[in-house]
Amino acid sequence: MFTLQQLKAAHAKVKTGADFPAYIQEIKALGLVTYEFIVKDGSTVYYGADNYHVASPAIYEPLTINTTASPDALKHTIAIHQQGQTDFMTFCKEAANAGVEKWVIDTVAMLCTYRDLGGNVMVAEPIPQAGY
Numbered sequence: 181m182f183t184l185q186q187l188k189a190a191h192a193k194v195k196t197g198a199d200f201p202a203y204i205q206e207i208k209a210l211g212l213v214t215y216e217f218i219v220k221d222g223s224t225v226y227y228g229a230d231n232y233h234v235a236s237p238a239i240y241e242p243l244t245i246n247t248t249a250s251p252d253a254l255k256h257t258i259a260i261h262q263q264g265q266t267d268f269m270t271f272c273k274e275a276a277n278a279g280v281e282k283w284v285i286d287t288v289a290m291l292c293t294y295r296d297l298g299g300n301v302m303v304a305e306p307i308p309q310a311g312y
Contacts, residue, residue, distance in 0.1 A: 182210035184234045187226055198264040201308045208287040218282050219275050220245055243272065249279030249296035254303050258294075278302070 190206045193199060207215075207226075215226040222239035257274040260266055266274070275283075275294070280302060283294045293304040 181228050181232050182207070182212055182226070182234070184226070184236055186210055187212070187234075188236070194268065195264075198262060200262070204285065204287060204290075204307050205309075212287055214284060214286045214288070216282050216284050219243060219272055219280050222272065240269065240272070243276040245276050245281055245297055246279040247297060249298075249300065249302050251278075251302045254278040254280060254294055258303065258305070 187207060187210070190203055190210070193206075194203045211228045213227050213229060215224055217224045221242050223235065223237055225233055225235045227233045254275065257266075257271065257278055261271045261274075279296045280294050281297045281299075283292055285292050285307070287307075290307045290309070291304055292307055294302045296302050
């Protein structure tokens with residue numbers, strides 16, 4: 181099963197949203213089934229088979245999550261990030277401004293779901309099998 185060190189090494193290769201599909205393929209191959217990224221502080225819980233999981237601590241100073249969710253603002257943020265126009269920290273800040281509490285990556289369904297503070301789905305989009 182995967183280790184936090186392996187996951188961090190895979191994530192280190194991601195420079196923009198354009199690198200995301202390859203990253204997902206790499207962590208899926210390690211046995212990762214799903215993960216939850218908490219936008220407030222960048223902490224993450226990674227899940228594998230048979231209730232296996234590892235957690236990573238916060239990676240940045242806490243962000244304020246907008247209590248008013250804006251799916252349209254989030255769609256714009258996602259689009260420009262996928263085009264490589266923003267770095268990861270900018271993406272996180274813009275997601276917080278759009279009201280994203282967390283995103284959930286499902287490597288089985290190949291789906292990324294963004295949720296607001298109430299747990300509501302703001303955007304759910306397929307994860308490409310190859311580059312954008």
